[in-house]
Amino acid sequence: MNDNYKHTSVLLNETITNLNIKPDGIYIDCTFGYGGHSKEILKNLGKNGKLYSIDKDPDAIQIANKLKYDSRFNILHGSFSNILKNFNKNYTQKKVNGILLDLGMSSMQIDNPNRGFSFLSDGPLDMRMNPNQGIPAYQWLKKTSAKKLYHILKKYGEERFAKKISLEILKYNKKTQITRTIELSDIIKKIIPYTKYNKHPARLTFQAIRIYINQEIYELKTALKTILNLLTHHGRLLVISFHSLEDRIVKNFMNKHSKLPYAPSGFPITEQQLKSLNKIQLKIFKKIFPSKIEMNINKRSRSAILRIAEKINTHGQEL
Numbered sequence: 001m002n003d004n005y006k007h008t009s010v011l012l013n014e015t016i017t018n019l020n021i022k023p024d025g026i027y028i029d030c031t032f033g034y035g036g037h038s039k040e041i042l043k044n045l046g047k048n049g050k051l052y053s054i055d056k057d058p059d060a061i062q063i064a065n066k067l068k069y070d071s072r073f074n075i076l077h078g079s080f081s082n083i084l085k086n087f088n089k090n091y092t093q094k095k096v097n098g099i100l101l102d103l104g105m106s107s108m109q110i111d112n113p114n115r116g117f118s119f120l121s122d123g124p125l126d127m128r129m130n131p132n133q134g135i136p137a138y139q140w141l142k143k144t145s146a147k148k149l150y151h152i153l154k155k156y157g158e159e160r161f162a163k164k165i166s167l168e169i170l171k172y173n174k175k176t177q178i179t180r181t182i183e184l185s186d187i188i189k190k191i192i193p194y195t196k197y198n199k200h201p202a203r204l205t206f207q208a209i210r211i212y213i214n215q216e217i218y219e220l221k222t223a224l225k226t227i228l229n230l231l232t233h234h235g236r237l238l239v240i241s242f243h244s245l246e247d248r249i250v251k252n253f254m255n256k257h258s259k260l261p262y263a264p265s266g267f268p269i270t271e272q273q274l275k276s277l278n279k280i281q282l283k284i285f286k287k288i289f290p291s292k293i294e295m296n297i298n299k300r301s302r303s304a305i306l307r308i309a310e311k312i313n314t315h316g317q318e319l
Contacts, residue, residue, distance in 0.1 A: 009036025010104060010301040011240055014288050016040050018308045019236055022049070025097030028087070028230075029053040030080035030223065032060050033106035035067070041100075045072055052091060054080045056130040059108055081222035087230055095232030102240045103220065104304065113181070117210060119202035122182040127210045137209050138179045146170045156217065156245065157208030161192050165205055181206075207243065220246060224253045228282075231311040237282070242303050254309045257282045282309040 009015075015037055019027065023046030029038045032055040041051050053064060054076045064075035074091070076083050080101070087096075109115050113123030116137060125138035141149070146166050153162035168191055169178065178184050185202040192201035211217060227237055237254075241247040258281060285308040290301040 008107075008298045008301075009034075009040075010102070010298065010304045011288065011290055011294070011306045012036060012040060014306055015100065015102075015238055015240070016044060018238060018285065018288075018306070019098045019100065020234075021045065022097055024048040026050045026092060026094055027052070027098045028084075028096055028100070030084070030099065030101045031055060031103070032064050032075065033057075033102065033104075034060070034108055035063055037100060037102060038064070038067070038073070042067070042070060042073060047072070050074070050092070052076060052087075054078065054083050056080075056133075057106075057109065058130065058132065060106070079219055081219045081226070084223050084226040084230065087226075096230045096235055097232055098236045098238070099227055099231065100238045100240075101220070101223065103216075103246050104240060104242045104300070107300075110300075116181055117206070118181060119185040119188075119200055119206045122180055125179055125181050125184055127206075127213045129214045134213065137213050138177070140213060141169060141184075141209070142173055142177055152212045153205055153208045155208070156211040157204035158245065159204040159208060164191055211245075217245070217249070220249055224249070228257065228311060233311055233313060235311045237309045237311070239307050241305050241307070247305050247307070250307050254282055254284050254307060258284050258309070281312050283312050284309050 019041065021027065021041065021044040023044075025045070027041055027045070027050070029041060029051065032038055032053040035053075038051060038053045045051060049072055051072055052074045055061060055064065056077070056079050058077075061075060061077050067073045067075070076091075083090075088094075105117065109129075110117050113121040114126075115131075116124050116126030116128075124136065125141070126136040128134050128136060144152075149166035149169060150162050153159045153166055159165065165188055168187055169184070172178060172183075172187055178187070184205070185200075188202040188205055194201065231237060239250045241250055288306040288308070290298075290304055295302045
């Protein structure tokens, strides 16, 4: 692993400010990555505070292990959805003061051609966050059907040329198996000219296949179901997303838990009874976008959205 990749954490100051860090609090960084957010959280914790960081990528774990000297820090290897399910049982009996999900990829993943995430450089078409689990993307592409591939490109990439791309990929794979990122990228560029796209034609296809290979949407939905049970009152949930599919899931989740249940007009139930049905509530804060300065410095931040919510009591009043 090359440890010299330059990585700039997106919305770093905004994240730390809105986590509202308590010196003796307990925090979870669900995606350690290159460690930018985790290191900044540690700077704001007191000697009795705790930070649990999670990552499934072995390269990220290697970097995180350099922080093991700090007794306040714990690195957990695995999928954040699985770890959060059993977090209280395995790590602490206490409720958590803040949880961060940065759903973006780190520079060491994107910029390392051997990981297979980049459509701009040549490397094995792998795309696994954990190269020791699952099958690489090129193996999946070889065995999948045109219908399945179309569904994945449409659902996870929102790619309007999904049918054309899926048919061409399978046609190419019958002659010569696609095993390299640049092969896949070139196939898509021939189908979709740059003139029809503001960005690289292969961007959405690579995104969709990566999301499917790593089960990223399942991970997110599963984690969100668990998170509210982990947070203490006034505990903060922060999510940084980078494409509309993830952002919609987060937005809908926060909206669902910030409003009273709906009852049709004339339905025999009082407002107080409605409130009693809503066992978990969130207070939502205004979403945050990167500043123009940050977007100019870090182009990868341009699509980022930070959503913030705070857990409050069941009647919608802060404790």
